[in-house]
Amino acid sequence: MPDATDAAEIIGTHHYTVAGMTCSHCALSVHAEVSELAAVDAVDVDLASGRLIVTGARIDDDAVRAAVAEAGYEVV
């Protein structure tokens, strides 16, 4: 973990929209898969809107997409 100053410079918040989530279990599955990514500090999934917000340093969009796909859903 970098020190606070470094972290403030590199941590970002990335917004995605996930298609196909229909219930809280879907949202939990997405949350669990994305949370496993090494660079991720925080994950917020909103079922109603399909919004996925991922916070962390050097978040890799392709890795997030792959994690969502692993859960069985798609970033649109």
Ligand SMILES: [Cu+2]
């Ligand atoms: Cu579901």
